[in-house]
Amino acid sequence: xxxxxxxxxxxxxxxxxxxxAALGLAIVFGLMGVINLAHGELMMLGAYTTYVTQLIFxxxxxxxxxxxxxxISIFLAxxxxxxxxxxxxxxxxxxxxxxxxxxxxxxxxxSLILQQFVRSIPLSYGTGLIVSLxxxxxxxxxxxxxxxxSIKFKYYKLASWSFAVLVGILSAELISSLISKLGRAxxxxxxxxxxxxxxxxIEILGNTFPKTRLMIIIITLISVIAIICFLNQSAWxxxxxxxxxxxxxxxxxxxxxxxVDVITFGIGSGLAGxxxxxxxxxxxxxxxxxGNYIVGxxxxxxxxxxxxxxxxxxxxxxxxxxTDLIGAGRILNIWPNMPLPLSNIINFFATTSMARVMIFxxxxxxxxxxxxxxxxxxGRMVES
Amino acid sequence: MNKNIIKxxxxxKFIFWVLLIAFIVAAPALLPVFRLNLLGRYLxxxxxxLGVDLIWGFTGLLSLGQGIFxxxxxxxxxxxxxxxxxxxxxxxxxxxxxLYGVKDLPIFWAPFKSPLFTxxxxxxxxxxxxxxxxxxxxRNRIKGVYFSILTQASLLVFFNFFNGQxxxxxxxNGLKTDVTQLFGQLVGSELIQRYIFxxxxxxxxxxxFFSKWLIKGRFGNxxxxxxxxxxxxxxxxxxxxxxxxxxxxxxxxxxxxSGALYTVQSGIVSPQFMTVPFSIEMxxxxxxxxxxxxxxxxxxxxxxxYAKSLVSEAxxxxxxxxxxxxxxxxxxxxxxxxxxxxxxxxxRNLLQKFGFIRKIKTYPSLExxxxxxx
Numbered sequence: 205x206x207x208x209x210x211x212x213x214x215x216x217x218x219x220x221x222x223x224x225a226a227l228g229l230a231i232v233f234g235l236m237g238v239i240n241l242a243h244g245e246l247m248m249l250g251a252y253t254t255y256v257t258q259l260i261f262x263x264x265x266x267x268x269x270x271x272x273x274x275x276i277s278i279f280l281a282x283x284x285x286x287x288x289x290x291x292x293x294x295x296x297x298x299x300x301x302x303x304x305x306x307x308x309x310x311x312x313x314x315s316l317i318l319q320q321f322v323r324s325i326p327l328s329y330g331t332g333l334i335v336s337l338x339x340x341x342x343x344x345x346x347x348x349x350x351x352x353x354s355i356k357f358k359y360y361k362l363a364s365w366s367f368a369v370l371v372g373i374l375s376a377e378l379i380s381s382l383i384s385k386l387g388r389a390x391x392x393x394x395x396x397x398x399x400x401x402x403x404x405x406i407e408i409l410g411n412t413f414p415k416t417r418l419m420i421i422i423i424t425l426i427s428v429i430a431i432i433c434f435l436n437q438s439a440w441x442x443x444x445x446x447x448x449x450x451x452x453x454x455x456x457x458x459x460x461x462x463x464v465d466v467i468t469f470g471i472g473s474g475l476a477g478x479x480x481x482x483x484x485x486x487x488x489x490x491x492x493x494x495g496n497y498i499v500g501x502x503x504x505x506x507x508x509x510x511x512x513x514x515x516x517x518x519x520x521x522x523x524x525x526x527t528d529l530i531g532a533g534r535i536l537n538i539w540p541n542m543p544l545p546l547s548n549i550i551n552f553f554a555t556t557s558m559a560r561v562m563i564f565x566x567x568x569x570x571x572x573x574x575x576x577x578x579x580x581x582x583g584r585m586v587e588s
Numbered sequence: 589m590n591k592n593i594i595k596x597x598x599x600x601k602f603i604f605w606v607l608l609i610a611f612i613v614a615a616p617a618l619l620p621v622f623r624l625n626l627l628g629r630y631l632x633x634x635x636x637x638l639g640v641d642l643i644w645g646f647t648g649l650l651s652l653g654q655g656i657f658x659x660x661x662x663x664x665x666x667x668x669x670x671x672x673x674x675x676x677x678x679x680x681x682x683x684x685x686x687l688y689g690v691k692d693l694p695i696f697w698a699p700f701k702s703p704l705f706t707x708x709x710x711x712x713x714x715x716x717x718x719x720x721x722x723x724x725x726x727r728n729r730i731k732g733v734y735f736s737i738l739t740q741a742s743l744l745v746f747f748n749f750f751n752g753q754x755x756x757x758x759x760x761n762g763l764k765t766d767v768t769q770l771f772g773q774l775v776g777s778e779l780i781q782r783y784i785f786x787x788x789x790x791x792x793x794x795x796x797f798f799s800k801w802l803i804k805g806r807f808g809n810x811x812x813x814x815x816x817x818x819x820x821x822x823x824x825x826x827x828x829x830x831x832x833x834x835x836x837x838x839x840x841x842x843x844x845x846s847g848a849l850y851t852v853q854s855g856i857v858s859p860q861f862m863t864v865p866f867s868i869e870m871x872x873x874x875x876x877x878x879x880x881x882x883x884x885x886x887x888x889x890x891x892x893x894y895a896k897s898l899v900s901e902a903x904x905x906x907x908x909x910x911x912x913x914x915x916x917x918x919x920x921x922x923x924x925x926x927x928x929x930x931x932x933x934x935x936r937n938l939l940q941k942f943g944f945i946r947k948i949k950t951y952p953s954l955e956x957x958x959x960x961x962x
Contacts, residue, residue, distance in 0.1 A: 239733045299920050304733045305650040306919045309875065312868050313915025320908035495864065499744045502737040557748040564745040568724055568738075575728030 211534050212525065217417040219524020220424040224482055225497050226504035226520055227431065227513075228475030234510035234581075235448045235468045238297060238307045242315040243501065244494025246473045249288060250281035250480020251489040252322060255394050256331055259383050271399045274481065278423065281477035284334050288318075289473020291337060293466055301465075319491045323391040328380035336372025340365045393490035402485075420482045427478055431471075432513060444468050449581075507567055509577025518578055523563060531559030612789040616782045625853055628785040630893040632849035635795045637873045637889035638882060639839030639846070644871065645880035646803055647835050648815030649731070653721075653739030654843045655867035656746045657714035661844030662857035663750075664713060666763035667697060668706035669852070673769040684758045694756050710848045711841040718840025719833055726832045731818070740864060747862040762858025765851055776855055788849045792886060795842055799882050802838070811835055872911070875918045878925030887927065 229243050240246075257277035261270045269276075292314060300307045321330065343364040344352075351360055380387030402419055405412040435441040446454040447464045455461050483493060503523060508515030528534065530553055553562045574580070616624055636658055643649045670682040677683045681693045699705045725738055751760045766776030773780050802808060813821040814828050821828050851857040860866075870889075877888025892914075899907045922929060929935075939945045 233733075237733065239737055296916060296920060305644075305648075305736065306923065308650065308733060308736055309868070309871060310916050310919040313912040313919070316865075316908050316912035316915070320905065320912070323908075324905045499741050499864075502741055506734060506738060506741070555752060557752045561745045561749050564741055567741075571728055571730065572724065575730055 211528055211532075213413055213417075214532070215525030215528040216421060216521060217413075217524070218527050219521035220421045221479070221482055221486070221497070222500050222504055222524055223517060223520035224420070224424040224427055224475065225479040226501040226508075226516055227427065228472035228479070229501050230505050230508065230510065230513070230516040231431070231444075231475075232469055232472035233505055235444060236297075236301070236465060237304050239304070239311075239502070239505075240297075240472070241308055241311040241498070242292065242318060243311075243473075243476050244496075244498035245315040245318040246285040246289060246476035246494070247480040247483060247497060248322065248489070248491065248494040249318070250285050250477030251396070251484035251493055252327065252330070252394075252480075253277055253281040253284045253477065254396050254481045254484040255489055256327055256379075256386065258396055259386060260379070263382060271401060274399060274402065274419075274485070278478055278481050281481045282474040283338065283477075285477025285480065286470045286474030287334060287338050287341065289476070290341070290466055290470040292473070293469040297469065298462075298465070315494075322491045324389050326380060326387050326389045328383070328386040329376045331379055331386070332372040332374075332376025334372075335375045336368040336370075338368075339371055340368035343368065391491065393488040395488045396484040398485055416485045420485060423478065423482055427475060428513075428517065431475070434471075435513070440464070440467055503563070503567060505577075507570065507577055509574075509579040510581055512579035515577055515579035526563055526566070527556070527559050530554065530562050531556045612786065615789075616785060621778060621781075624785060625781060626894070626897060627890075628781070628788050629850055629853045630890045631785075631788045631792050632846050632853065633870075633873070633893060634792050634886040634889040635846035635849070636843045636870055637877070637885040638792075638795050638799050639842035640870050641874045641879060641882055641885035642799055642802070642811075642842075643835055643839045644874060645882075645885070646808065646815060647811045647832060648818075649832065649836065650736045650871065651739045651836070651839070652736050652864070652867050652871070653743035653746075654839070654870050655743055655862045655864075657718055657840040657843035658847035658850070658867075659746070659750070659857065659859070659861040660714045660717060661710045661847030662851035662861060663757065663763065664700065664706055664709045664844070665848040665851055666765050666857045667700040667757075668703065669765045669768035669770065669775060670763055671697065671701050672703075673767075682763075684761070684763075685755075688755045690755050696756075711844045714844030714847075715837040715841035718843075719837035722833045722836035723829070726829045726836075740867070743862055743864060743867055747859050750859040750862065760859055762856050762860070764856050766855030775852055781853065784849065784852055788853070791845060791849065795845070796882060796886060799842075803882075807831070869911075872915055872918065874925070876914065876925055878927030878929070878931070881925065881927045881931065884925050884927035888925070 225243075225247060228246075229240060233239055254274070254277040257273050257280055260266060261273040261276075292311075296310050296314065297307055300310060344361060347360060347364075351357060354360075398416055398419075402415050404415055406415050406418060407413075433441075435445055443454070443459045443464050444467070446457075446459060447461050451461060454464075479497075480493075483489075483497065487493075500523070504516060504519045507523065508517075508519030530550075532554065553559060571577075611618075615627065619627065636654055639657075640651070640654055643651055674680060674682045678686060679691055679693075681690070681697075685691075685693075700709070721739075721742060725735060730738065750757060753759055754761075757763065766774070768775050770780060775781075803811065810821060810826055810828075810831050813824075813826075814831060818828055847857070847861065850861075873888035873892050874885045875888070876884075876892055877886070878884025896907060896911075899910060918925065924932060936945065
């Protein structure tokens with residue numbers, strides 16, 4: 205019983221990281237049929253956002269609130285990755301609509317650029333860039349209708365963008381003067397230390413669990429509930445679901461599919477940012493941090509299917525629990541007197557990397573029976 | 589696609605071939621050893637690019653896992669070379685086994701003692717692996733992006749497997765080939781490398797003609813049909829699964845040959861060949877050269893890699909930016925690639941824009957092709 209609980213908790217802990225990382229990917233894939241290979245790098249941006257937030261909260265003026273920086277960084281990471289995602293959608297992905305393979309390649313290009321960007325450009329300038337992009341995108345929303353319709357709108361736009369760039373440069377300079385660590389470019393991994401209340405262990409039913417793991421489970425839970433509420437209750441969520449089900453028909457009925465695409469992509473990327481916060485709590489943060497998780501996300505998407513978020517949830521917890529069962533060799537503990545050849549095989553796969561091999565094989569076997577995952581999208585098209 | 593714009597007559601073609609062969613024969617004398625080695629390596633990468641072009645350019649399957657087959661080919665040749673020169677080590681087995689306390693040769697190493705078996709294994713093993721993987725995936729009509737990410741996942745799985753098995757294949761350290769012996773000479777020596785360069789050049793040309801022959805007939809037509817409209821091919825009575833599996837395993841075989849040649853020229857094979865970026869790079873060579881043109885794949889592989897080595901020597905950090913923008917630019921602005929652009933209306937449109945040639949009002953085939961009017 206104790207063993208089962210332990211295994212379950214570990215599995216859920218692995219699975220919740222997978223889930224939060226794959227959630228955004230699955231939503232975007234379901235809507236646009238596009239796999240975003242830069243998803244891992246958006247996670248990396250989220251992780252770096254956590255790091256920058258942590259350093260900013262170490263400044264004397266903000267020191268009293270240091271304990272809560274993780275909570276704030278969740279929102280910041282959502283915004284940062286979301287903004288980058290929206291820009292990505294508006295500049296590149298929109299052009300490639302209808303050719304998913306080309307999108308795949310283009311997003312890989314984006315991911316290379318983002319990785320090298322983090323390596324060779326100081327984080328303070330990155331922060332400044334994000335700030336100016338954010339202001340530049342948000343400012344036009346506050347213009348009154350009169351300005352928007354006037355013929356001089358493009359000048360207003362120009363002015364707002366130059367203001368945004370100015371603020372961005374200023375904030376970059378401010379940050380690099382305040383925190384010298386951020387003023388230098390470095391390709392080395394950095395560490396995010398959890399605040400005191402998140403360190404240590406917690407005891408549940410006689411078992412001890414690390415608090416950071418628990419925190420990640422909570423973050424995942426809240427994000428999933430929020431996304432489900434958003435998709436089911438809000439007007440835009442319903443529009444997103446409509447477009448996911450039938451794009452042409454929704455377009456005919458007056459839903460702006462362009463806006464839906466932007467919003468979905470922004471939310472999907474924002475979720476990647478939140479996943480980045482979770483990932484930063486687990487280990488050190490580096491330019492390659494996203495790559496470690498991205499293939500796990502693909503497995504989740506392939507296994508879960510795109511018809512339903514439930515598929516993503518089941519798939520990620522399934523993979524998480526299986527990883528723990530196989531990787532830690534727990535099957536042997538459950539069934540100690542297994543025949544020798546079988547137990548040899550189990551032992552052979554009882555490492556984290558070999559567990560991945562096994563799980564991939566299992567997924568391929570599974571796909572022989574259900575080719576489009578647990579919850580396929582129902583339809584009568586030839587292509588589906 | 590109208591390929592008539594650039595058309596060479598027989599004489600020009602003959603001179604081109606003579607020059608090419610003369611260059612290949614003379615290259616070892618002309619180029620310094622280091623550059624020759626690089627050229628040889630990039631030529632061997634051209635073979636894997638041909639395979640990518642066959643499956644992506646002609647059949648529409650974007651595989652991000654060609655690195656698996658590439659590395660398998662490399663391991664085959666490396667295992668043979670290791671065994672061939674292990675007579676002075678304890679137990680007559682390659683040196684690295686002693687590090688892990690392995691006394692007996694693992695079973696699957698044994699057949700690689702035979703050079704004949706190795707010659708077949710280099711392309712047959714990757715082809716069989718690709719065939720099995722492809723059949724399992726295609727059978728369920730998994731395609732498009734799903735296929736791409738499945739191949740990428742399998743790439744990572746193979747990477748994990750090869751990386752973790754120290755006792756079987758020396759794990760993450762890989763197998764060295766440059767200190768092994770072939771015909772009594774060190775494989776890394778200048779003489780052997782020169783012969784390998786010639787073999788590589790010969791095989792690139794052979795592979796090119798093979799691919800051309802493959803896509804010329806009905807087989808090629810079906811492949812293009814699958815790329816453009818797979819359901820229609822199926823409704824016409826063909827089974828796309830068979831064709832896709834065959835072409836995927838052929839591209840696997842090409843990747844295996846390429847990997848073997850690359851391994852003997854770079855001196856080592858290791859799981860690093862199975863990292864995700866390398867396999868995606870193969871696609872960009874084809875994309876830049878021109879997908880569906882075959883020649884574009886060869887040129888793309890050689891020139892992009894040369895550019896990579898030159899840029900990385902000068903400005904190490906900037907290559908990632910250049911490569912990233914190359915991906916984005918090629919996909920958004922030049923989807924046919926450079927050679928595809930040249931073959932199609934590209935140059936004519938450019939000249940028209942600047943007013944160098946007469947504007948065409950209908951279609952080029954109607955206005956320019958005088959023979960069709962008469």
